[in-house]
Amino acid sequence: MTRALARAALALYPPAWRARYGDEVLAFVDDSGGGLGAIASIALQAPPMWICPPVHLHDADARMRASISTVLAAWSFLTGLALSFVMFTQQQGFAPPDHPVVGWSYVVFDVTLAASVLVTLTGSLPLWLTMLRQAGRERRRRDLACLLLPAVVPAAYLGAGLATLSLVHHPEASGPWWFIGFTIAGFAAAAVSAGGPILAMIRMRPHGRAVRLAVRTSGAAAASITAAALASGIAATGLCLWSPGFPAYGDGPALGGYLLALIAAAAVASVSAARGRLYASRRRSSR
Amino acid sequence: MDRWADPPLLVLASLAGEPKHGYAIARDVAETMGVKLSAGTLYAVISRLEARGLIEPLEAADRRRPYRITSAGAAELDRQAARMSVVASLARSRLRGQPGWSGA
Numbered sequence: 287m288t289r290a291l292a293r294a295a296l297a298l299y300p301p302a303w304r305a306r307y308g309d310e311v312l313a314f315v316d317d318s319g320g321g322l323g324a325i326a327s328i329a330l331q332a333p334p335m336w337i338c339p340p341v342h343l344h345d346a347d348a349r350m351r352a353s354i355s356t357v358l359a360a361w362s363f364l365t366g367l368a369l370s371f372v373m374f375t376q377q378q379g380f381a382p383p384d385h386p387v388v389g390w391s392y393v394v395f396d397v398t399l400a401a402s403v404l405v406t407l408t409g410s411l412p413l414w415l416t417m418l419r420q421a422g423r424e425r426r427r428r429d430l431a432c433l434l435l436p437a438v439v440p441a442a443y444l445g446a447g448l449a450t451l452s453l454v455h456h457p458e459a460s461g462p463w464w465f466i467g468f469t470i471a472g473f474a475a476a477a478v479s480a481g482g483p484i485l486a487m488i489r490m491r492p493h494g495r496a497v498r499l500a501v502r503t504s505g506a507a508a509a510s511i512t513a514a515a516l517a518s519g520i521a522a523t524g525l526c527l528w529s530p531g532f533p534a535y536g537d538g539p540a541l542g543g544y545l546l547a548l549i550a551a552a553a554v555a556s557v558s559a560a561r562g563r564l565y566a567s568r569r570r571s572s573r
Numbered sequence: 574m575d576r577w578a579d580p581p582l583l584v585l586a587s588l589a590g591e592p593k594h595g596y597a598i599a600r601d602v603a604e605t606m607g608v609k610l611s612a613g614t615l616y617a618v619i620s621r622l623e624a625r626g627l628i629e630p631l632e633a634a635d636r637r638r639p640y641r642i643t644s645a646g647a648a649e650l651d652r653q654a655a656r657m658s659v660v661a662s663l664a665r666s667r668l669r670g671q672p673g674w675s676g677a
Contacts, residue, residue, distance in 0.1 A: 292612075307616050310595055313636040314612045317596040327613030334617065340624035 288315060291325045298332035302343040337557060338564065346565045347493040350501045353562025354413075355484040357504040360555035361406060362480035364511045366473045367547060368399050371518040373465075375525060385528045391521035395514050402510035409503020410483075413496040417486055429490055435482030443475040501562040508559035512552040519545050578608045580618045582657075585627065585642060585650040592631055592641035595619065622646065 292315045296308050315324055341349075375392070414433065421429040447468060454464070526541045587593060587601045598619075599610045610618075619640065622628045627646030631639045642650070668674050 295613075303620065307620060309636040310633075310638055311612055311616050314595045314599070314615070317637075318599065318612070320612055324612045327611035328616075329613070331613035331617040335620070340620040342624040343620075 288320060288325065291322075292320070292328060295325050295328040295332070298329055299335050300339055300343075303335050303339065306343055337560070339561065341565060344565070347491070347497065349565045350497050350562050351487050351491070353558045353565070354410075354497070354500050354504055355487060356558035357508050357555050357562070358410075358480050358484060359477075360551045360558070361402070361504075361507055361511055362476040363473075364515055364548070364551045364555065365399075365403070366476045367544070367551070368395070368511075368514055368518060369472065370469055371395075371522065371544075373469075375518075375521060385524055388521050388524040388528070391517045391524065395517035395521065398510045398514040398517060402507050402514060405503050405510060406507040409507065410500050413492060413500040414483065416494075416496045417483075417490055417492055420490060420492070421486070426490070429486040432482035432486040436479040439475050439479045439482075443471065446471075498566045501559075501566045505559040505563050508552075508555040512556055515548040515552045519548050578606075579653075580608075580610060580614055581622055581627075582650070582653050583608055583610065584615070584618050584622060585646055585653075588628055588640060588642040589647065589650055592639040594634075594637040594639045596637070598640075 289312065292312055296304050296311060299308075311328060314320070315328075318324065414436075418430070418433050420426075421433060450464075522541055522544060583602045583606055584598055586606070587598045590601075593601060595612075595615055599612075599615055603609050619628070623630065623640070625645075626643055627649055628640045629643050631641060633639075
């Protein structure tokens with residue numbers, strides 16, 4: 287029974303940690319005849335091993351690439367949520383006049399979102415160019431196509447959107463379906479734009495200064511997009527509480543879902559960025 | 574576990590004598606230093622010390638892998654012991670000056 291519980295507690299650890307120390311921990315539990323206290327102590331130490339994993343268990347370059355990929359995916363999702371927030375709120379030109387916190391949240395949101403986009407572009411550009419050059423030099427056509435997706439797909443999405451708007455007059459007359467369609471297509475475009483470089487990175491395994499720079503700036507990008515998400519959450523909650531005249535803003539479950547998605551994506555981005563920076567700093571200090 | 578205890582230091586002190594596996598470290602720390610290290614705490618400390626290069630694993634016997642202190646670990650233990658010694662001397666000398674103090 288104790289052994290089964292110890293195994294269950296070990297299942298909470300990162301696979302690399304479990305593979306390295308799992309058998310030893312089970313042997314310790316067997317030797318000490320550990321009870322529930324020992325099992326609880328094993329379970330309690332699992333979260334820190336995810337948040338700040340011992341660096342000797344991983345290939346630092348692989349860990350940094352994984353961190354960049356995770357932050358990029360979470361950042362794209364958060365940016366998609368942020369743009370949906372803009373369409374629902376600021377583009378409607380609405381802020382309750384008696385509650386300046388909503389207006390201020392808009393300002394913070396705009397500044398942090400712009401900063402996040404700027405940091406992401408400048409931080410990832412050297413890595414993107416390095417991979418692009420390598421893919422061209424080695425004639426890796428698939429990787430080249432994957433790397434060009436973040437440039438091609440958003441342009442195609444915007445172009446298709448503008449073309450549709452010019453062809454369809456009064457799209458609002460056909461109900462919410464145009465908006466829902468654009469939103470879903472936007473998230474799909476963001477996913478493909480982020481997925482292309484991630485796939486190329488998995489196959490090409492870049493390393494060196496460009497990877498370390500991307501990891502370091504991913505921390506700033508994650509922090510600023512988290513601040514933007516926080517500001518949009520405050521504004522959305524404010525609109526929900528203080529705008530009884532606008533029934534669209536009083537949708538509690540929708541607000542709850544939005545906040546939950548924000549928190550989950552921001553947590554993933556922040557934790558992954560912190561882990562990537564840990565490996566980058568460890569690599570620098572060990573050189 | 575004693576809330577004043579510093580588990581990494583206790584593990585380094587235990588390994589300063591000879592290489593030991595996890596359960597032997599916990600038993601040694603309990604017998605010689607009076608601190609009980611749980612399985613979770615001990616292996617969290619072992620993994621951190623190994624990551625910092627202060628201890629290193631030896632060939633595993635069965636499922637029990639012994640660890641030994643490295644030269645960096647010995648230097649760190651020496652530094653920390655010197656620091657603790659200064660704190661202990663200072664604390665004792667100041668306590669002796671306290672009115673009504675009748676401790677050791």
